[in-house]
Amino acid sequence: MIRLPALFRYILSLWLLLALVTTGGSTGFAQSGGDKMDAVLVVDVSHSMSQSDKNGVSLEAMKMFVDMTSAQGNKIGVVAYTDKIEREKALINVNSEQDKKDIKAFIDSLQKGPYTDIAVGVGEAVKILENGQDPAHAPIIVLLADGNNDLNKASKRTQEKSDEELNEAIQTAKDKGYPIYTIGLNADGKLNRNPLQQIAAQTGGRFFETSTADNLPQILSEIFANHSKVKVVPLQNFTSNGQFQEVPITIPNGSVLEANISITSGKAxxxxxTDPSGKDVAIPSQDILLSRSRTYTMLKLIQPSQGDWKLQVKGAERDKIAVNLIFNYDVQLMLEPLAAKAFKKGDVISIKAALVTNGQQSVSPDLYKKMKAKLIVQESGSQQPSEIDLTNTGSGFEGSFTIPEAKQYELKVKAEDASFYRETKPVTVDASKGAGTGSGTNPPPITSPITEEPGSFPWTAVIVGAIGVLLVSAGAIYLFAAWKKANKGFTGQIAIEIVDEDTGEKSNPQYKKLNAFKGKVKLHQLLQLAPEFQETDKVLFFPGKNDTLLIENRSGCRVEKAGRVLDASKGREMKKNDRIKISLTSVNKSVYVDYIV
Incomplete structure (x- = not known):
C-alpha cells in the first residue's frame, strides 16, 4: 500500500476545493429562483372553442399576461393548435413595449380550425422550452382549452396514440421542471376536466375553471402572481357613475420594480x-406605460416612488369596474449555509436568511417592516411539514432548529407580506445515522490506499500525484473550454426571407436579434419551429471571432453563397452583410439569411 505524501494530498485537496468553487459550490447564501420567466402561452383554436369561449376572452387574457410581465428581460412564446400546430411563435426576448405589441398582434391574428388534439399543443410547448429556455429564467406553460379531443378520422390518429404522446409531454415537463397551468373553459358545460387536472397536477401547476370566460383576466393574474411569488392585491370594485372616481394606490417600499394596475371593465x-408629492403624472410617459385591450386597461408604473398615489378612473355610467394590483419585485430570499459539521439528534442548527438584490443584501429596510418568516421543516417520510416562526431583525430573519430524531429533514425559509412572498431553495439535513452533512459542509478528507515503504523516497507517489494533477487539470481546461464555448454570446441580428420556388412568392423579412442566444442557435428556432421547416433543425449558427457568424450544415439542405454551393458541414464563416441561400428538400422553398452586425 502506497500513501500519498502530505504535500500532494494538500495540493489535490486545494485543487478540488477550487474546482468546487468554479463549478458552483457556494460559500454565501443559498439563493431562491430568479425573477425572469420564459412563458409559453398555449391555446386551443378549434371550432369547439366558439362555444367554450363564446366571447373570445381567452385571447384577451393571453394579451393581459403579456402586459403583466416585466418591461424587460422575459421571453414569451405562443402556440395555437387544433389537431396540428396552426400558428406558433417561439420564445422571443421581450425588451420593449414594441416587442409586447408584436406578440399581442400575433395573438389577435389567430384563427380557428377543425378538430382538436391536446397532445399536439402541450407537446409543442414543451419542445419550445427545451429548445429556447434560459436556465436562469423560471419556465412556465399556460394552457387554455376545454379539454376535449376531436380527432380527424381520416388521419387514422387514435385516442390511444394521443394519450401516449400527452403522457410523454407531461413526463418531460415534470422532469425538466416546466409547470403547466391549465384553464378549463366551460361556457357550454362540456368541459373535460380530467386531462387538464392531470396536466397541472403532475407538472406542479394549477388547474382553473370558468363557465363564463369573463373571469379569465383574474385567473391569469393569479397564475402570474403564483408563478412570480407575488400576490394579487384587490384594490376596489365599483359601479361607475360616469365621473372620475378615486382609487388609492400605496407603494409600500423602495424595492418595487414595477406596479401593475389592471382595470377590467365592459367599456373603455x-x-x-397623481404621485405621492401631489404632482399629476402624464399617462403614458417615460415611467408610466399604458396598454389597452377590449376588456382591460393595464397601467404599469416603473420603479414607482414609495408612498400614496392616487388613481382616478372614469368609466361609462353603470359599468362594473374592478381594479387589481400586482407588484414585481427584483428581490430573492437567500439562506445562509448551515454550519460545516455532521449532524445528529439533539443538534441545534442556526437559521439565517435575508432578502437580496443581485446577490447583495442592499434592499430597502422598509421591505422588512411588515414581513413575517417561517422555517418550514419536512421530515423524510412525513406528508405534513412543520413550521417554526423566525425573528425579523429588520435586515433579515433568524431562528434555530433542534433536530428531534435521527432522521433526514428538508429545510427552507418562506417570508411574506401582503403583496409578495419568497422561498429559499430547500436544504437537506441528514441525521439518520447520527452523522450527516448540510449545505456548506467541507469536502471529506482525501485519502488513498497507496503507501510507501518506510524511509524510501516516495517516487511512485510523486509520479502518481503528478499524473493525477495533470489529468485533472487537463480535464478542467477541457470542461472550461467547453463551458466557455457553450455560453459564448452572439452579436448583431439576421434577416430571414422565405421564398416559394414554385410561385416565386416571398415573405416579408423577419429580423431576429441574436443576443438572446448563447453558444448556438438552430435555424429551426429562428423559423419559430414551423413543422414544414423541421429539417432546418440541423442547420446551426455559432458565434464567431470578430463579430462573425459560423454556419454549420448537418442537414440535407443545400447552402449557397453568391450562386456557389458551400460545403458547410464543418462550419463556414459569415461576415457583416453576407447573404446565404438555404434550399430545403422536404418542400420546394428556400430560406435567405442576411447577417447584420
Whole structure:
C-alpha cells in the first residue's frame, strides 16, 4: 500500500476545493429562483372553442399576461393548435413595449380550425422550452382549452396514440421542471376536466375553471402572481357613475420594480394619476406605460416612488369596474449555509436568511417592516411539514432548529407580506445515522490506499500525484473550454426571407436579434419551429471571432453563397452583410439569411 505524501494530498485537496468553487459550490447564501420567466402561452383554436369561449376572452387574457410581465428581460412564446400546430411563435426576448405589441398582434391574428388534439399543443410547448429556455429564467406553460379531443378520422390518429404522446409531454415537463397551468373553459358545460387536472397536477401547476370566460383576466393574474411569488392585491370594485372616481394606490417600499394596475371593465375607461408629492403624472410617459385591450386597461408604473398615489378612473355610467394590483419585485430570499459539521439528534442548527438584490443584501429596510418568516421543516417520510416562526431583525430573519430524531429533514425559509412572498431553495439535513452533512459542509478528507515503504523516497507517489494533477487539470481546461464555448454570446441580428420556388412568392423579412442566444442557435428556432421547416433543425449558427457568424450544415439542405454551393458541414464563416441561400428538400422553398452586425 502506497500513501500519498502530505504535500500532494494538500495540493489535490486545494485543487478540488477550487474546482468546487468554479463549478458552483457556494460559500454565501443559498439563493431562491430568479425573477425572469420564459412563458409559453398555449391555446386551443378549434371550432369547439366558439362555444367554450363564446366571447373570445381567452385571447384577451393571453394579451393581459403579456402586459403583466416585466418591461424587460422575459421571453414569451405562443402556440395555437387544433389537431396540428396552426400558428406558433417561439420564445422571443421581450425588451420593449414594441416587442409586447408584436406578440399581442400575433395573438389577435389567430384563427380557428377543425378538430382538436391536446397532445399536439402541450407537446409543442414543451419542445419550445427545451429548445429556447434560459436556465436562469423560471419556465412556465399556460394552457387554455376545454379539454376535449376531436380527432380527424381520416388521419387514422387514435385516442390511444394521443394519450401516449400527452403522457410523454407531461413526463418531460415534470422532469425538466416546466409547470403547466391549465384553464378549463366551460361556457357550454362540456368541459373535460380530467386531462387538464392531470396536466397541472403532475407538472406542479394549477388547474382553473370558468363557465363564463369573463373571469379569465383574474385567473391569469393569479397564475402570474403564483408563478412570480407575488400576490394579487384587490384594490376596489365599483359601479361607475360616469365621473372620475378615486382609487388609492400605496407603494409600500423602495424595492418595487414595477406596479401593475389592471382595470377590467365592459367599456373603455379614462385615467388620471397623481404621485405621492401631489404632482399629476402624464399617462403614458417615460415611467408610466399604458396598454389597452377590449376588456382591460393595464397601467404599469416603473420603479414607482414609495408612498400614496392616487388613481382616478372614469368609466361609462353603470359599468362594473374592478381594479387589481400586482407588484414585481427584483428581490430573492437567500439562506445562509448551515454550519460545516455532521449532524445528529439533539443538534441545534442556526437559521439565517435575508432578502437580496443581485446577490447583495442592499434592499430597502422598509421591505422588512411588515414581513413575517417561517422555517418550514419536512421530515423524510412525513406528508405534513412543520413550521417554526423566525425573528425579523429588520435586515433579515433568524431562528434555530433542534433536530428531534435521527432522521433526514428538508429545510427552507418562506417570508411574506401582503403583496409578495419568497422561498429559499430547500436544504437537506441528514441525521439518520447520527452523522450527516448540510449545505456548506467541507469536502471529506482525501485519502488513498497507496503507501510507501518506510524511509524510501516516495517516487511512485510523486509520479502518481503528478499524473493525477495533470489529468485533472487537463480535464478542467477541457470542461472550461467547453463551458466557455457553450455560453459564448452572439452579436448583431439576421434577416430571414422565405421564398416559394414554385410561385416565386416571398415573405416579408423577419429580423431576429441574436443576443438572446448563447453558444448556438438552430435555424429551426429562428423559423419559430414551423413543422414544414423541421429539417432546418440541423442547420446551426455559432458565434464567431470578430463579430462573425459560423454556419454549420448537418442537414440535407443545400447552402449557397453568391450562386456557389458551400460545403458547410464543418462550419463556414459569415461576415457583416453576407447573404446565404438555404434550399430545403422536404418542400420546394428556400430560406435567405442576411447577417447584420
Amino acid at each position: 375607461v379614462e385615467l388620471k394619476l
